[in-house]
Amino acid sequence: MHRLIPTGEAARPVVFAHVPQPVPGPDEALVKVEAFAPNRGETFLLDRPESRVSGYLLGKDIAGLVVQPAADGSGPGIGTRVVGHPAQGGWAEYAAVPTDALAVLPDTVDTVRAAALPLAGITALRLLRTAGSVAGRRVLLTGASGGVGHYVTELAVAAGAEVTAVTATPERGARLAELGAEVVHDVADARGPFDVVLESTGGPALPVALAKTRPGGTLVWFGQAGRTPVTLDFFDLLGGPERVTIRHFHYAGGPYGPDLATLVRLVAQGRLHPEIGRTADWAETAAVLVDLRERRIRGKAVLLTGGGVR
Template sequence: MRRRLIPTGDAARPVAFAEAPKAVPGPTEALVKVEAFAPNRGETFLLEHPRPGYLPGKDIAGLVVQAAADGSGPDIGSRVVGHPAQGGWAEYVAVPTHALAVLPDTVDSARAAALPLAGITALRLLRTAGSLAGRRVLLTGASGGVGHYVTELAVGAGAELTAVTATPVRGERLAELGAQVVHEVAAAQGPFDVVLESTGGPDLPAALAKVRPGGLLVWFGQASRTPVTLDFFDLLGGPEGVTIQHFHYAGAPYGPDLAALVSLVEHDRLHPEIGRTAPWAQTADTLVDLRERRIRGKAVLLTGGTR
């Protein structure tokens, strides 16, 4: 039997340790000994009312202890970063080989674990936005893991980026990365060629009003947990011909994007912003702090023996 974290349904202590059989990988899966994992804020919401059988954990790094039976993916002994569908907050997890990438010695497990969901989201979001060189970009909800990656990658691609954060402290690192930081959408100096909107509620229509005629708004989240209301007549009075595009990062394979992210970190072009690193015994407290926005960037939990 091995330990894993399971949902409790208790908002104050969202997970607890339990004994479980060691994961059994399918033919196209590798068995990974987890060294580090990184929760995402969206997972904290799922834990409030967990569905039956839900096992949290989508971002992990560790060591392959059993290679896939079909011969695909990394060999036994390989250090890897992975993006399983669920179940990564455990000592061992079976991961499809299309959702793994090998780690070089220069990228440690903690930084690697901070990459998958937020990093893949950032890469795919920026591909959706198209070429950003010389373009004005507005990013809302910018102080989380996705926001840090989008900021660094977009500025590196030549964008003039304005980032919206709730407080000056949460915007400090984004300013260091080259963003202009404001603390409400109304303070952003438009118009913008592209708006990347992740908070929903009243922020989306406010951001939409700042898009240039013919520009693009990509809606990729609702972190405020407040539904959006759009008034058709307000739209008529705003910029003409704006495209509103829904975005969701999901869609396998994830391995190539993970490998691209690892390469960016290895070559000092992407720097995971880790606001907390702690042993996995502190996962419940960390989840509460992540949910309540008391952690800037990513949180990483260590199971022990990380490299």
């Protein structure tokens, strides 16, 4: 089968290789991948030296068809349409996926939207659980124009939150405004105080966002998309809001299947709408990864494997 593997080159981060089909474990189903969605964080991983090591695999967001059910009898049967969140290996024609990281797709949810759900959608759900009830609360979301930001905004507004979203440009914030958020383009322009701050950019943005948190509020730090470390000044904190809690957040930890099923149900009910900024044949993956890394794609990018390899 064909798989995309890292090159270590910034301009062409992946190429096709012909490799053996994966052999699933007892609790894994073999899925024929019809679509996958790279994440911007994965583009950062491609920059690391270990990405050049043979066997280093990426690909965590897939949708496709079960062609071999799990040997232990768990999970969906052969021929079932599924969305999955494997630990690795999704940028390929076939992927072995733990059955507790799969959810069945109804006919009303297409493959492209399904592939855009896993990492960003699971992160959004778990972020909001970490934040607690947001009904009637003021929420500040930085780095809001990516896949996570769109899901958080739609879910939080639907739950009754007053959301302020920070995006780099008006174009990147247009859909967030349609979803009901107030959109600003610099965290300094956000009109606080906020009950909850969801911070994903790091660098100088985090201290500014922290200063806009109400006394007793919570800042959840879930990313560093700006790729710049955060520096906090103790004396600035003394002069800022009191009793603010800073929480580190990482979405990982299974099982993922129940959250995927929730996301699929919300999409099927018309309550969650994935933002697909680009759909392309997987022969174009290298160029799409560069555009994703350079923030030239709003929302999610989805690659389709059905067009073959060129």
